[in-house]
Every structure is written in C-alpha cells, then in structure tokens.
Amino acid sequence: MAYLDTVHDVYKKAAETPDVGLCCTTSPIWQLPNLNIPKIMLEMNYGCGSTVNPRDLVNQPNILYVGVGGGMEVLQFSYFSRKKAGVIGIDIVEEMLEVCDENLYFAEQQNDWFERDFVSLRKGTALDLPIEDGTIDVAAQNCLFNVFEEKELVTALEEMYRVLKPHGRLVLSDPICEQTMPESLKNDERLRALCLSGAIPLQQYLDLLTSVGFGTIEVRARRPYRILSPNHYSTNELIFIESVEVAAIKDPMPSDGPCIFTGRSAVYFGDEAYFDDGKGHTLFLNQPLSVCDKTASMLNGLGRKDIFVSESTFFYDGGGCC
Numbered sequence: 001m002a003y004l005d006t007v008h009d010v011y012k013k014a015a016e017t018p019d020v021g022l023c024c025t026t027s028p029i030w031q032l033p034n035l036n037i038p039k040i041m042l043e044m045n046y047g048c049g050s051t052v053n054p055r056d057l058v059n060q061p062n063i064l065y066v067g068v069g070g071g072m073e074v075l076q077f078s079y080f081s082r083k084k085a086g087v088i089g090i091d092i093v094e095e096m097l098e099v100c101d102e103n104l105y106f107a108e109q110q111n112d113w114f115e116r117d118f119v120s121l122r123k124g125t126a127l128d129l130p131i132e133d134g135t136i137d138v139a140a141q142n143c144l145f146n147v148f149e150e151k152e153l154v155t156a157l158e159e160m161y162r163v164l165k166p167h168g169r170l171v172l173s174d175p176i177c178e179q180t181m182p183e184s185l186k187n188d189e190r191l192r193a194l195c196l197s198g199a200i201p202l203q204q205y206l207d208l209l210t211s212v213g214f215g216t217i218e219v220r221a222r223r224p225y226r227i228l229s230p231n232h233y234s235t236n237e238l239i240f241i242e243s244v245e246v247a248a249i250k251d252p253m254p255s256d257g258p259c260i261f262t263g264r265s266a267v268y269f270g271d272e273a274y275f276d277d278g279k280g281h282t283l284f285l286n287q288p289l290s291v292c293d294k295t296a297s298m299l300n301g302l303g304r305k306d307i308f309v310s311e312s313t314f315f316y317d318g319g320g321c322c
C-alpha cells in the first residue's frame with residue numbers, strides 16, 4: 001500500500017500551502033444565515049461536491065467527517081449540530097489537522113453561534129476509524145475514498161457502516177469515470193492522490209456500497225468534473241470524469257435487493273383515480289411518484305400503456321416509494 005504514502009505527502013503539502021485548484025467543484029458552496037466561512041477555508045475547499053444537506057441534519061445529529069481538509073464542511077456540519085463534539089473530524093495527516101484546527105479558531109472569531117469545541121479533531125485513518133460501533137447519525141467524506149484502491153475502498157466503506165447507527169446516513173462526494181482508466185494513469189500514485197485517476201464507474205461504486213450492507217442509496221447529484229486529455233496526461237483518448245453526491249442509508253437490505261434512487265419518477269395517467277401495484281406502491285392519477293430503480297423496472301415490466309416511468313436524472317432530492 002505504498003500509494004498511501006503518496007496520498008499522505010500530497011495532503012501534507014496541501015496543508016502547508018493552500019492549493020486553490022487542487023480539487024474543483026461546480027456545486028454551490030452552502031451559504032446559510034449567520035454562517036461566515038473564513039476565506040482560508042474556501043481556498044482549501046478540496047472537495048468535489050457537497051456532502052452537507054440540511055435534510056440529513058435534523059435533531060442535532062452526531063456527525064463524523066473523515067478527511068477534514070481545511071475544515072469548511074466540518075464548520076457547515078457544525079452549523080446544524082451545535083453541540084460539544086457534535087462533529088468529529090478525522091484525518092491521517094497531522095499538518096492538515098493543525099491547519100483545520102487553526103481555521104476553526106478563525107471561524108469561531110467570525111461566527112457568534114460557533115464554539116470551537118463543537119468540533120473534536122482526531123488523528124486516525126478512514127481504514128480503521130477511532131470511533132465506537134453504532135454511534136454516528138451522519139458520516140461524511142468528500143473526495144477522499146476515490147484515492148483508495150478497491151481493497152482499501154471496501155474497508156473504508158465497511159468502517160463507515162460499522163460506526164453508523166441503524167438508519168444512519170453515509171454521505172459521499174467523489175469523482176466517477178465511466179471509461180476504462182488507462183493503466184498508466186490508474187497506476188500513477190500522484191494522479192490518484194490528486195483525485196484524478198482512481199475514479200470508478202458509478203455502478204461499481206453503488207455495488208460496493210450495497211455489498212457492505214447499505215439497503216437504501218440516493219444518487220443526489222452528478223456533474224462534470226475534469227477532462228484528462230492527451231496533451232496533458234498519458235492517455236490516447238479524452239477521459240471524462242464526473243463527480244457524484246451519494247447518500248447511503250443503513251437501512252436493512254430488502255429481500256429483493258437494495259433500493260437505489262437515481263431520480264426516476266412514475267406517473268399513472270389511466271382511467272381510474274389511482275393505480276395500486278399490490279406491493280406498496282400507489283400511483284395517484286397524474287401525480288409523479290419518485291421510485292427507486294428496482295420499482296421503475298418492475299413498473300416498466302408490467303407493460304402498461306397508462307404508466308410513464310422517467311429516466312434517471314441522477315439528481316434525486318427526496319420523496320420515494322419504498
């Protein structure tokens with residue numbers, strides 16, 4: 001696992017010298033009433049999307065954030081938990097923890113509602129979390145797990161699953177790539193550490209999440225991220241990388257497989273007031289119902305002429321059939 005040393009070196013440097021272009025996201029930064037994000041945190045936004053979603057963060061949850069970076073999302077999560085050690089931030093790079101700590105002190109000076117002890121920073125690795133089983137409501141990682149090769153990725157996902165309470169949520173933001181990543185890029189440790197060449201196809205990412213036990217998955221956003229082009233990288237073709245925001249919920253695994261929501265809806269437009277499939281899904285006349293991919297396939301399989309099922313938008317935003 002020598003590549004993990006390269007990851008460590010890359011983020012030690014990124015802690016010592018903020019690198020505005022290190023990761024880059026087209027998702028908007030959450031600006032909330034009375035939330036002032038220090039400039040240094042914005043400059044050290046090394047994420048590739050957002051893992052903060054107010055819908056996940058009701059009732060002052062216990063939050064775990066793995067791979068703290070400059071601390072921007074740690075601060076945003078604290079906005080919702082607002083209690084001592086309500087957010088636990090873990091990082092393997094000592095220098096990153098020091099900078100995050102410093103940035104949180106700046107945040108305390110700029111935000112009346114924020115107290116530094118709302119966040120507990122701990123040294124540790126995603127591969128062996130220093131956290132007790134079943135104690136976390138919301139666990140998050142942004143642009144870290146993609147640097148892992150599959151064996152470590154599975155371990156990291158298993159660790160997140162272990163520490164979550166039943167029905168707890170793992171919120172992730174990571175690059176994905178539907179093309180076969182050339183070996184020359186995949187094996188380039190530095191590119192992998194920079195979140196550019198470890199990206200895997202979305203379906204593989206979702207399969208790994210369900211394989212560790214998450215029974216419900218939500219694909220919440222999917223956006224263009226980077227192009228690896230022959231004039232800049234060792235590749236013969238353009239490689240298109242996207243970033244996704246995904247929530248994996250520690251619901252029991254349904255006997256017929258996981259519920260994966262990718263933004264599909266079903267609409268009944270027949271002659272009755274509603275359509276009931278007898279399996280818990282009721283479609284009221286001309287009212288769209290969010291459905292998981294499994295239910296979408298089942299409804300399509302009925303071959304009815306009075307039910308429309310839309311394609312995946314990959315922007316699922318709540319609601320649903322199961």
Ligand SMILES: C[S@@+](CC[C@H](N)C(=O)[O-])C[C@H]1O[C@@H](n2cnc3c(N)ncnc32)[C@H](O)[C@@H]1O
Nearest residue numbers: 011045046047067068069091092093125126142
């Ligand atoms: C790409 S940065 C993302 C930082 C932050 N999540 C954000 O969105 O700005 C990856 C972070 O993960 C940390 N990291 C790298 N390897 C790690 C590991 N094995 N366990 C925990 N954190 C790790 C790095 O030090 C860095 O803070």
